[in-house]
Amino acid sequence: MNRCKDIRKKISAFQDGEVNQAQKESIEIHLQNCRECKKEFEAMMLTYQSIDKLPQIEHGPMFTQQVMAGINKTSWLDRFLNNILRPLPVPAAMTAMVMIGLLSGALLGNLVIQDQLNPLELSFPWNSPDQEIIVSSLSLDSFNAVPPGSIADGFLRVTLGSDMTIQNHGVSL
Amino acid sequence: MEKHPNKIQTDEDLMQRVAKGDKNAFTTLVQLHQKSILNFIWRFMGDKTQAEDLSQEVFLKVWQSATKYEKRAKFSTWMYRIAINLCLNKKRALKIKNIFLAPLPLKKQTQINTDCTTPENQLLKAEQTSQIFDILNTLPSAQRLAVTLKFYQGLTYAEISKILDRSILAVDALLVRAKKNIQKKIEK
Numbered sequence: 001m002n003r004c005k006d007i008r009k010k011i012s013a014f015q016d017g018e019v020n021q022a023q024k025e026s027i028e029i030h031l032q033n034c035r036e037c038k039k040e041f042e043a044m045m046l047t048y049q050s051i052d053k054l055p056q057i058e059h060g061p062m063f064t065q066q067v068m069a070g071i072n073k074t075s076w077l078d079r080f081l082n083n084i085l086r087p088l089p090v091p092a093a094m095t096a097m098v099m100i101g102l103l104s105g106a107l108l109g110n111l112v113i114q115d116q117l118n119p120l121e122l123s124f125p126w127n128s129p130d131q132e133i134i135v136s137s138l139s140l141d142s143f144n145a146v147p148p149g150s151i152a153d154g155f156l157r158v159t160l161g162s163d164m165t166i167q168n169h170g171v172s173l
Numbered sequence: 174m175e176k177h178p179n180k181i182q183t184d185e186d187l188m189q190r191v192a193k194g195d196k197n198a199f200t201t202l203v204q205l206h207q208k209s210i211l212n213f214i215w216r217f218m219g220d221k222t223q224a225e226d227l228s229q230e231v232f233l234k235v236w237q238s239a240t241k242y243e244k245r246a247k248f249s250t251w252m253y254r255i256a257i258n259l260c261l262n263k264k265r266a267l268k269i270k271n272i273f274l275a276p277l278p279l280k281k282q283t284q285i286n287t288d289c290t291t292p293e294n295q296l297l298k299a300e301q302t303s304q305i306f307d308i309l310n311t312l313p314s315a316q317r318l319a320v321t322l323k324f325y326q327g328l329t330y331a332e333i334s335k336i337l338d339r340s341i342l343a344v345d346a347l348l349v350r351a352k353k354n355i356q357k358k359i360e361k
């Protein structure tokens with residue numbers, strides 16, 4: 001009886017050819033002599049028989065060309081982003097994206113404000129009244145919704161293109 | 174050292190070339206595996222149109238992720254994992270869609286290209302196919318994957334365990350449960 005229990009545990013693997021030679025032989029001998037286990041094995045054989053006879057389907061003749069057209073559409077940027085960012089877990093990838101966004105925004109902001117800061121730097125140390133005006137106008141600008149030199153300012157300058165639009169945005173925001 | 178031009182390249186060799194952007198190597202890989210992957214997905218998903226779309230996605234993913242492929246892993250194992258992820262995502266999306274939309278009646282017949290030319294034979298084949306999918310549809314995803322990989326794709330337990338990231342014992346247990354479920358279904 002105990003023997004049957006051991007055989008039943010192995011019978012599925014036996015059917016799938018996943019037992020070693022010694023196990024295979026002992027199961028075969030047991031099945032010849034045990035009616036109950038043989039019945040169990042035959043029932044198991046019916047499972048695969050019932051799902052056999054599924055035909056093979058084929059792709060259309062243009063499949064390879066379609067795939068190649070698909071990969072030609074995926075640019076080097078997709079491949080780059082996929083390989084650089086995808087291995088990271090989702091939160092890390094999102095953080096990386098946000099960091100890249102902030103850094104590029106800050107960089108743009110700095111580039112944009114450079115024009116306004118340059119006169120100050122050239123005449124350092126600040127000793128003329130003109131410079132005070134520039135400084136105060138800069139500090140007054142900081143009350144704008146989009147102060148010059150801010151990340152938002154840099155972003156808007158790049159995306160919208162002209163100072164005029166930025167001014168308008170600054171007011172309307 | 175340059176390889177002999179006549180030497181048959183393994184999938185893994187081809188993948189190293191694909192990782193460097195070699196489209197010829199990629200075409201060869203697609204041609205070698207397209208039929209197998211299409212039939213694997215069809216058996217798992219049960220829908221030919223989905224199988225065609227998903228198999229195309231599998232190859233796009235292979236191309237996009239080629240540099241992440243490590244030669245130590247068998248290419249087919251890696252490709253099956255990509256296919257399974259895409260299939261499971263698709264199944265999840267369909268499930269969500271079905272919550273909000275009334276499910277469409279299942280297509281009973283799938284258009285299949287068979288050698289049998291007579292309409293009677295074709296009908297018989299289609300009926301048989303539909304019966305088999307009725308059986309496979311009763312299996313939970315993991316069991317259906319195990320059966321598909323073992324019975325239709327002819328893989329070993331060891332290979333399936335790598336693809337499904339489970340132990341060999343767990344694969345054995347999955348197949349035992351799948352067979353029990355199939356038995357229950359055909360006894361009805």
Ligand SMILES: [Zn+2]
Pocket residue numbers: 003004005007030034035036037038
């Ligand atoms: Zn017995």
